[in-house]
Amino acid sequence: NAGVTQTPKFQVLKTGQSMTLQCAQDMNHEYMSWYRQDPGMGLRLIHYSVGAGITDQGEVPNGYNVSRSTTEDFPLRLLSAAPSQTSVYFCASSYSARTGELFFGEGSRLTVL
Amino acid sequence: AQSVAQPEDQVNVAEGNPLTVKCTYSVSGNPYLFWYVQYPNRGLQFLLKYITGDNLVKGSYGFEAEFNKSQTSFHLKKPSALVSDSALYFCAVRDGAGGYNKLIFGAGTRLAVHP
Numbered sequence: 001n002a003g004v005t006q007t008p009k010f011q012v013l014k015t016g017q018s019m020t021l022q023c024a025q026d027m028n029h030e031y032m033s034w035y036r037q038d039p040g041m042g043l044r045l046i047h048y049s050v051g052a053g054i055t056d057q058g059e060v061p062n063g064y065n066v067s068r069s070t071t072e073d074f075p076l077r078l079l080s081a082a083p084s085q086t087s088v089y090f091c092a093s094s095y096s097a098r099t100g101e102l103f104f105g106e107g108s109r110l111t112v113l
Numbered sequence: 114a115q116s117v118a119q120p121e122d123q124v125n126v127a128e129g130n131p132l133t134v135k136c137t138y139s140v141s142g143n144p145y146l147f148w149y150v151q152y153p154n155r156g157l158q159f160l161l162k163y164i165t166g167d168n169l170v171k172g173s174y175g176f177e178a179e180f181n182k183s184q185t186s187f188h189l190k191k192p193s194a195l196v197s198d199s200a201l202y203f204c205a206v207r208d209g210a211g212g213y214n215k216l217i218f219g220a221g222t223r224l225a226v227h228p
Contacts, residue, residue: 004156031214042117042203042218043157050213058215090156094214099164101147102216104156 002026006091006105013081013112021076021108023091031097032074033058034066036087037107043090049074050097081112115140117206119219126194126226134189134222136204146187147205147216148178157203163187174198194226 007022025032033048045058049068063085065077074093078085088109092102116139126132138144145164149157161172168180178189189202201223205216 033215035218040122040220042220044218045215048213048215092157097213099145099214101159101162102149102157102214104149104158106156107154 004091004093004103004105006089006108008108009106010109011111013078013110015082015112017081018077018079019081019110020078021089021091021110023074023076023105024072025074025091025093025103026072027093027095027103028071029093029095029103030071031094032068033092033102034064034074034076035090035092036060037090038087046076046089078110081110083112086110086112115206115208115217117204117217117219119202119204119222121222122220123223123225126224128196128226128228129193132191132194132198132224132226134202134204134224136187136189136219137185138187138204138206139185140206140208142208144187145207146178146180148172148176148187148189149203149205149218151201151203151221153200160189160202194224196226196228199224199226 004025034046035043044060047066049055091105094100118137147162148160151157163170163180171177201221203221204219
């Protein structure tokens with residue numbers, strides 16, 4: 001099994017550009033989520049999904065959109081990138097939406113100039 | 114509101130010595146507690162969790178953690194550190210009283226094990 005796969009691994013954007021970070025899992029996990037990691041701040045939850053067609057906001061949702069049309073995929077969209085969105089983004093999933101450990105992807109490093 | 118505190122930015126330990134990485138938490142209900150490890154340029158890997166039961170939890174790579182309800186702590190421990198244990202460690206919590214698997218992470222503690 002590939003686990004949780006994120007693409008791209010690295011991306012440089014200019015302010016105002018849009019892009020999508022892709023996340024796919026092949027473990028038939030019910031729950032998927034996006035975190036951003038910033039130095040000294042740990043990981044902060046952006047959005048999460050408890051199943052296909054169901055998404056909700058986390059701690060820092062502004063500037064990001066998500067959708068979950070299939071169980072496997074959970075893309076994160078930046079509509080108009082800002083320098084404050086420079087970060088490392090992690091997708092994570094778990095078998096159950098209510099319990100269990102999270103499985104993380106390798107991360108996507110985004111720089112907004 | 115839920116929160117996690119990792120009071121040490123970095124912990125330095127000599128190889129072969131015991132190590133402790135500290136974590137305290139705040140939740141309104143019963144806590145679900147987790148430890149994760151991150152190696153350079155990698156995603157986080159699950160080490161262990163406490164949901165209920167025995168206060169001493171054993172996990173991967175010889176790590177264990179002790180849940181202390183009165184002190185609201187969940188410190189990570191290992192009896193004998195290895196150089197390969199050097200990494201960034203995150204404590205995480207969620208409120209076990211219903212809700213979804215939304216983990217709140219601490220800021221992380223960098224563990225450096227010296228030969």
